[in-house]
Amino acid sequence: MTTRKEYIQEQRLAKLDRIRSRKVDPYPSRYQRTHQISEAIALFEQQEKAGIAEAPPVTVAGRIIASRDMGKASFMDIRDGSGKIQLFFSKDKLGEEYQFLADLDLGDFIGVTGKLWRTRTKEITVQASGWVLLSKSLLPLPDKWHGLTDVEKRYRQRYLDLLTSEEVRNIFRTRSRAISSLRRFLDGRGFLEVETPVLQAVAAGAMAKPFVTHHEALDRDLYLRIALELYLKRLIIGGMDKVYEIGRVFRNEGISTKHNPEFTMLETYEAYADYNAVMKMVEEMVSTVAQDVLGAMKAGFAGTTIDLTPPWPRMTLREATLKYSGIDFEEHPEATDLRQQMLAHGMAGVDEKMSWGRLLDQVVSTFVEPKLIQPTFLMDYPVEMSPLAKRKPDNPKLVERFELFVGGIEMANSFTELNDPMEQRQRFLQQEKERAAYGDEETDRLDNDFLLAMEHGMPPTGGLGVGVDRLVMLLTDQQSIREVILFPQLRTV
RNA sequence: GGGCCGUUAGCUCAGUGGUAGAGCACCUGACUUUUAAUCAGGGUGUCGUGGGUUCGACCCCCACACGGCUCACCA
Numbered sequence A: 001m002t003t004r005k006e007y008i009q010e011q012r013l014a015k016l017d018r019i020r021s022r023k024v025d026p027y028p029s030r031y032q033r034t035h036q037i038s039e040a041i042a043l044f045e046q047q048e049k050a051g052i053a054e055a056p057p058v059t060v061a062g063r064i065i066a067s068r069d070m071g072k073a074s075f076m077d078i079r080d081g082s083g084k085i086q087l088f089f090s091k092d093k094l095g096e097e098y099q100f101l102a103d104l105d106l107g108d109f110i111g112v113t114g115k116l117w118r119t120r121t122k123e124i125t126v127q128a129s130g131w132v133l134l135s136k137s138l139l140p141l142p143d144k145w146h147g148l149t150d151v152e153k154r155y156r157q158r159y160l161d162l163l164t165s166e167e168v169r170n171i172f173r174t175r176s177r178a179i180s181s182l183r184r185f186l187d188g189r190g191f192l193e194v195e196t197p198v199l200q201a202v203a204a205g206a207m208a209k210p211f212v213t214h215h216e217a218l219d220r221d222l223y224l225r226i227a228l229e230l231y232l233k234r235l236i237i238g239g240m241d242k243v244y245e246i247g248r249v250f251r252n253e254g255i256s257t258k259h260n261p262e263f264t265m266l267e268t269y270e271a272y273a274d275y276n277a278v279m280k281m282v283e284e285m286v287s288t289v290a291q292d293v294l295g296a297m298k299a300g301f302a303g304t305t306i307d308l309t310p311p312w313p314r315m316t317l318r319e320a321t322l323k324y325s326g327i328d329f330e331e332h333p334e335a336t337d338l339r340q341q342m343l344a345h346g347m348a349g350v351d352e353k354m355s356w357g358r359l360l361d362q363v364v365s366t367f368v369e370p371k372l373i374q375p376t377f378l379m380d381y382p383v384e385m386s387p388l389a390k391r392k393p394d395n396p397k398l399v400e401r402f403e404l405f406v407g408g409i410e411m412a413n414s415f416t417e418l419n420d421p422m423e424q425r426q427r428f429l430q431q432e433k434e435r436a437a438y439g440d441e442e443t444d445r446l447d448n449d450f451l452l453a454m455e456h457g458m459p460p461t462g463g464l465g466v467g468v469d470r471l472v473m474l475l476t477d478q479q480s481i482r483e484v485i486l487f488p489q490l491r492t493v
Numbered sequence B: 001g002g003g004c005c006g007u008u009a010g011c012u013c014a015g016u017g018g019u020a021g022a023g024c025a026c027c028u029g030a031c032u033u034u035u036a037a038u039c040a041g042g043g044u045g046u047c048g049u050g051g052g053u054u055c056g057a058c059c060c061c062c063a064c065a066c067g068g069c070u071c072a073c074c075a
Helices: A003-022 A039-049 A090-105 A149-155 A158-164 A166-188 A231-235 A275-294 A317-325 A334-343 A354-373 A421-438 A447-455 A470-478
Strands: A057-069 A073-080 A085-088 A109-118 A123-135 A212-215 A221-225 A243-251 A263-269 A298-301 A304-307 A314-316 A376-382 A394-405 A409-416 A461-467
Touching: A003 A090, A003 A461, A039 A057, A039 A123, A057 A085, A057 A123, A057 A212, A073 A109, A085 A090, A090 A123, A149 A158, A149 A212, A149 A231, A149 A298, A166 A275, A166 A470, A231 A263, A231 A394, A231 A447, A231 A461, A263 A275, A263 A354, A263 A470, A275 A298, A275 A394, A275 A409, A275 A461, A275 A470, A298 A470, A314 A317, A317 A354, A317 A376, A334 A354, A334 A461, A354 A376, A421 A447, A461 A470
Parallel strands: A085 A123, A314 A376
Antiparallel strands: A057 A073, A057 A109, A073 A085, A109 A123, A212 A221, A243 A263, A263 A461, A298 A304, A376 A394, A394 A409, A409 A461
16 A cells, blocks of 8 residues: 555655766765855845946855756755745856756755856746755655644654744744843843752652652662752752853643743842842843844733833732732631632632642732733732742731743742741741641752751852743733743643 | 544546546656746556445445544642
8 A cells, every 4th residue: 555655755766866876975964065055145136236247256155945847957945044046047148967956856855056146036046057966854844834733743843844934044044033021131230050850759849749760889869950049049059149140940830831841941149139139130131132132122912012121010929919909818817718819719629638828829820910911010929939038027917029021931039048947947848847747749849959058157148030932922912831942841642 | 431523546636326526746749048837648456444225326325544623630
């Protein structure tokens, strides 16, 4: 039985045989090009501007993405990483070599030498004086006009998606530029970029369920990090006053348009700063990145325009929940009481087995977060929700913490870091108690080694975590995190 | 995990309880300035998988797989 795909492949294999029978290597080891395609085009435009009639020959290489055969002359479009250019082949110029073009297919890579000129339709074109096959493709590319629309295929075979979609290529170009811009911003402020362990004995520093793995030689379980936090704080303790890390963290949780099991986090820690200073820095950082990447402080997102010009409004969590849900959490300090309020305000699916902090988190995500479209800082969270943050001096029930919301999505989380080792131990123990009481695997974990570090003395510090993927979603107007991650997690088939 | 929707040619998509369709791609031929080239001809399919109903299933039913959206979960 011959499937259509096999039929196409047989034809390509036959071409491969013909090519080899001419003693041509279809996969040569090297090829010397003189210009990237965009460079060749720039060169020609420059010379044209200067009035130089005859452009020097160039040698370019790329993948054939279109072919228009005219009999004794033909056109092809090739693309490399920098752009695309048209090629012109004619029989009177190439002689016998011309007929071998018949063994080329869309998808093959070729190298071409020739001089540049404009066709009568004004397109800059390489007039081939010689060409060489650089790599033969054996499978057809997706439809040149429609590209790939099957989302599953787009993610599983991202290379095809990238090949056929300029938009997708641009998303990942923007992602790269945004990350460079983040680094530039922080480097410029004297932050030191560091790398900390991915494999950890205790996965602490956030409320999330970790992935477990096993180290054979040590014969012990290790966890993939769920946050960068506790190791970066160890560095603050070690006297690195300003540090940051951009790295992958892993959370063994559900997949959604806003969650991928592995995602990229930026965390910064600055000694002698507090959350107010960090807030200011975040505004500047995000608006600077937007300016760098978009050339503007405004971003179109989900059909609205988001204005990132600082300063951004600040609201306490209490104000926000009162305003958007009508619930004043300070009046309901017990879990049963708060749960009742939530039910009274029409919330469904309020789990019996949730702690007060988790319940309040529900209120915030249901009523408050969706309303925070323009960039907004929510400040001053209850201590129950924030085991690593320092209490407010004037209200010990609250901590100096903020979260940044843009487009209804949480982008960043920050606090004035708790640096009292005795209290930190108590907070960890409280978390452990809650885990026991509620059986919640996401409750933060006690990290003795981290406490040991803190007991040696930790300066007052402002810390920050930014969801880089989500920031890229904002900058590229994408509603799904999978669109900004090259290879998002999918079930293996 | 629940609900809804989807899965047909390499790609994009139509389709009917009774022989499986189009465009692009591909193959053959024509063509020396094309731009989704054009013109003439060609058809290369496990209709997601497995059951069931039926004289007959791509279509109807059930289960499963994968994906999307959504709720739950999750900062």
